[in-house]
Amino acid sequence: MNGSTSVDEAAQHPAARGRRGGLITFPFILGTMGGVSLGGGWVINLITCLKDEFHFKKVDAAKIYNYVNGSITMFPIVWAIIADSYVGCFSVIWFSSLISLLGTLLLLLLASMNQLKHYSQIEYPVLYIGLVLASLGNAGTRFTIAPMGADQLDNPKHQTVFFNWFIFTMYTANIISSTATVYVQENISWAWGFGLCILANVLGLALFLSGTRFYRLLKPKGSAYKNLARVVVAAIRKRKTILSLKSEDYYHSLEAKTPTNFFRFLNRAALITEGDTRAALITEGDIRSDHSITNPWKLCSVQQVEDLKGLIKIFPIWITGVVLSIPIAIQQSLFIFQAQTMNCDLGSHLKVPAASMQVFTLISTTITIIIVDRMLFPLWERLKHKPLTALQRVGIGHFFTILSMVVSGIVESKRLKIVKSNTLQNQSSAIVPMSVFWLVPQLSFVGMAEALHFAGQVSLYYQEFPESLKSTSTAAVAMSIGSAFYLSNPVIEVIRRVSGWLPDNMNNGRLDNVYWFCSTLGAINFACYLGCTLLYKYQNTQKTADDDKN
Structure with a gap:
């Protein structure tokens, strides 16, 4: 350094x-x-x-x-x-x-x-x-x-x-x-x-x-999530109150500004109760003399209201991140069974463990991060005269995820053809005469995808999450991945029960159809993501630009 x-x-x-x-x-x-x-x-x-x-x-x-x-x-x-x-x-x-x-x-x-x-x-x-x-x-x-x-x-x-x-x-x-x-x-x-x-x-x-x-x-610092819950409760308690257009009618903890019109219902949480005067509030109402709130479940600051709105705005993009990770979770849990039926020999004396094939995803991710940071970002900025945004980086990750599923389907189709040509359908422990390194392309593509959409989501959430939730922004990315792993199990179970594509004997199954399903799911989700990005407006663009200048 x-x-x-x-x-x-x-x-x-x-x-x-x-x-x-x-x-x-x-x-x-x-x-x-x-x-x-x-x-x-x-x-x-x-x-x-x-x-x-x-x-x-x-x-x-x-x-x-x-x-x-x-x-x-x-x-x-x-x-x-x-x-x-x-x-x-x-x-x-x-x-x-x-x-x-x-x-x-x-x-x-x-x-x-x-x-x-x-x-x-x-x-x-x-x-x-x-x-x-x-x-x-x-x-x-x-x-x-x-x-x-x-x-x-x-x-x-x-x-x-x-x-x-x-x-x-x-x-x-x-x-x-x-x-x-x-x-x-x-x-x-x-x-x-x-x-x-x-x-x-x-x-x-x-x-x-x-x-x-x-x-x-x-x-x-205290629970920021409790503050978000207070906004909802306070807005519901004041649901019959008429909203005001004047900034001075709202409680401000930092700087005076009128609440935005997005989800206007929530603005009631920061609205000072009608009938109370400023003087009365400062001495005996909802606001103490030091400007702290006496009943935070009845009156919230404009900043707390806007923090909750910020999370609501980014929630649809977070959902697409969950769906994005479902095909990856399915692939990660099933490709090992492919590898165990393939020729894992590396030379005459060394055999590659099936689980070790995941190393190609990790290596691909690491190399892609270096290429993106050292080559792609500078090149993009020279050509477009502006940096690659976090949303664009996540979008490219979507594309590589779909590409990985397509390649997975092609490779598995080839493996099943070799199984049939050698009449190995009923032999679950039979080794197919096909090198396990045929799995490298699909694992490499998913590594590229993770380098793009994982890092992109971390950057996006850290930039767009409210200040009070910065430390949990990375955990939100992890939560989307965890949700995908949980949701992938019902998906696998439904596929197994309805289609019969996933018997215990993979040589007699249709894992390639599972990958085609994942490709379709990824494509539909990518279309939804593009729709979300067209409607989304960065909340902290100017602040981020100022930070970059410094």
Whole structure:
């Protein structure tokens, strides 16, 4: 990182003065992220573990895998609310790390029991408890570390560098998990594989705690979501009140401005009750002498009303993000079964584990991020004389997602033709004479898609979310992905029951039709997204432009 902080900046920013926070926290925060990501490596090969070690059917194992991934990406929003409202990021990170450690220990215990052939009736309950604890713990660390790391820095440029290294660290750790950890699980033992995850978790937690004296620990700000609920309640309580066009008739906490006309019903929440005068309000009404509100469930500020409106405006785009991730979740949970029926030999002595094929998605994502940031963005700005917007970046991600599903359908159609030509339809364990590396294009395209729409959504939500909800904007992206994993299970179940495309014997199924369905779903969702973007107007465009100038 080049450049140094000026004397004036040092006088203004405590992190720069070295009291607490600052660049010295980089190795501790990023090291913790690396340990946490490696500690969560048990998820990568979970489908194979459930199928081989606990004898689940293939589709059932895929559904459990989706629930686990859904929990890991859904519950960060809960942990974020707890951190912002009550205990802060530091407490959430170390506590959820312990929960994750306990859950992984239970998985290690079960793997050791299976290895020793010591089965018992409590095996499956303990398995589910271990998965729940490990999932919830992983959810509490992965997406809470990001805002805590940003809190240590005052310079926006330093924050940008941190987020770049944060994403790089996360994906690098996932690449290691997809290769080294999976190799140990399948070639040495599952117990050793889970043991490596535990070791990484412990080292990450130890590194995190060792940096305590350097961290800047911000006090919880109170629940912004409670303020949003107050706006709804106050608007309903005043639903019969006539709205005013005068700015002075509304309560302002920061600067005086008339509420916007979007969802005008909500403006009643900030409307000062008719019949009350300014003098009466200041002494004995809804507003105290220090201008604080005596009954926040009856009177809210204009800013709180506009914060809720901002979330309502962006909600349709968030929904398209959920639907966008459903085909990806389906592909991620089913392609492993394709890989297990294909030739996984790499040379004469090395065999590629099916789950390790996910590394091509991770590598593709990492490379695409570098190309987009270093080449695509500058080129676009030179040609168009304006930067590529977050909405445009997400839209390109939609296109690559659809392309990935189309390629998946083509590759699976080819695989099924080879199955039929070799009469392998009734042999579920038969290896099709087709290289597993035929799956690389579809996995690479989905990696490109994630690099575009995932990073684009993070940027969009951070820019467009209200100030009071900035720290949970990244959790909102994770929540959309988690929702997609949860919703993908009913979709898979309906397909399995109605069509018969997903039998336990994939050689006798029609997985290609599932991918064609995903392509169609993606295309319809892309059309809806384009409609949303045409109607959407950026709320903080000018503010973002000013920040870029600085």
